[in-house]
Amino acid sequence: MSLNINSLTTGYGQQKIIEQLSVEPIQNGELVAVLGPNGVGKSTLLKAIARLQKYQGDVSLDGEILSQLALSESARRIGYLPQTLPQATSLVAYEIVFSACRAVKPELSKSYIEQIIEKTFSQLGITHLALKQLAQMSGGQRQMIGLAQVLIREPRLLLLDEPTSALDLHWQISVLQAVKQNLAQTGGIGLVAIHDINLALRFCDKVLVLSPDGLVVMGKGEQVLTAEVLRKAYGVKGRVEQCSQGYPIVLVDEAMSA
Numbered sequence: 001m002s003l004n005i006n007s008l009t010t011g012y013g014q015q016k017i018i019e020q021l022s023v024e025p026i027q028n029g030e031l032v033a034v035l036g037p038n039g040v041g042k043s044t045l046l047k048a049i050a051r052l053q054k055y056q057g058d059v060s061l062d063g064e065i066l067s068q069l070a071l072s073e074s075a076r077r078i079g080y081l082p083q084t085l086p087q088a089t090s091l092v093a094y095e096i097v098f099s100a101c102r103a104v105k106p107e108l109s110k111s112y113i114e115q116i117i118e119k120t121f122s123q124l125g126i127t128h129l130a131l132k133q134l135a136q137m138s139g140g141q142r143q144m145i146g147l148a149q150v151l152i153r154e155p156r157l158l159l160l161d162e163p164t165s166a167l168d169l170h171w172q173i174s175v176l177q178a179v180k181q182n183l184a185q186t187g188g189i190g191l192v193a194i195h196d197i198n199l200a201l202r203f204c205d206k207v208l209v210l211s212p213d214g215l216v217v218m219g220k221g222e223q224v225l226t227a228e229v230l231r232k233a234y235g236v237k238g239r240v241e242q243c244s245q246g247y248p249i250v251l252v253d254e255a256m257s258a
């Protein structure tokens with residue numbers, strides 16, 4: 001069982017943002033970072049896979065072509081977290097998360113949903129936010145609730161668009177640990193668009209790098225993030241080294257002039 005992306009082309013009007021993208025199958029339990037500079041098309045790619053954006057080509061999950069499924073069926077399989085923060089409302093976090101789960105999986109019993117909410121809030125370390133109104137939360141706290149809303153549905157495919165952008169160091173690590181744990185438990189597949197390459201290297205099984213000149217590479221981060229790929233994708237002079245704990249890290253020496 002896997003996620004397959006073949007010849008995916010998408011964009012806005014006449015403007016093609018992603019052209020003929022094909023990548024090696026992404027397997028159960030794998031978390032793949034979608035990397036690349038601002039405006040290269042990371043969000044557009046995730047939106048296309050989530051069926052929020054028209055595309056040509058094939059995207060299939062577990063052998064099923066997603067565009068052929070009823071929207072309600074793909075919503076059950078896909079958990080998409082947009083880049084924008086959840087709206088500040090007067091509802092408390094628990095209510096929001098509960099109703100989002102009910103809307104997508106109406107067959108689940110109230111007690112089962114309550115159990116997974118408790119488990120997920122505890123995994124994310126946000127139990128203390130359960131009864132707080134979204135309107136009274138910080139941006140980072142709202143981002144955590146948005147993520148909880150997606151994880152609780154236990155989707156086959158997680159599409160997370162910059163889930164750590166509003167988070168401090170502690171929560172960045174907690175979130176990626178919780179996502180990894182969620183995928184290990186459910187056997188799901190995750191794609192995460194992220195700007196912090198070092199977080200991607202630390203937590204993601206593979207990286208998919210999109211570059212403005214159309215170069216696309218995918219593989220283990222420490223193998224594919226060569227000096228040339230860093231230059232082409234980001235316009236920087238950089239290198240991958242190993243930190244004292246054995247993790248690969250990207251060090252950037254300078255931004256190169258265009």
Ligand SMILES: Nc1ncnc2c1ncn2[C@@H]1O[C@H](COP(=O)(O)OP(=O)(O)OP(=O)(O)O)[C@@H](O)[C@H]1O
Pocket residue numbers: 012017036037038039040041042043044045193
């Ligand atoms: N709704 C839209 N209509 C027209 N063009 C759009 C729209 N949304 C995005 N774009 C354009 O598509 C391109 C890719 O945008 P996208 O948001 O996918 O990039 P990204 O890699 O996620 O960028 P960032 O890292 O800045 O979030 C950009 O040139 C952007 O201006």
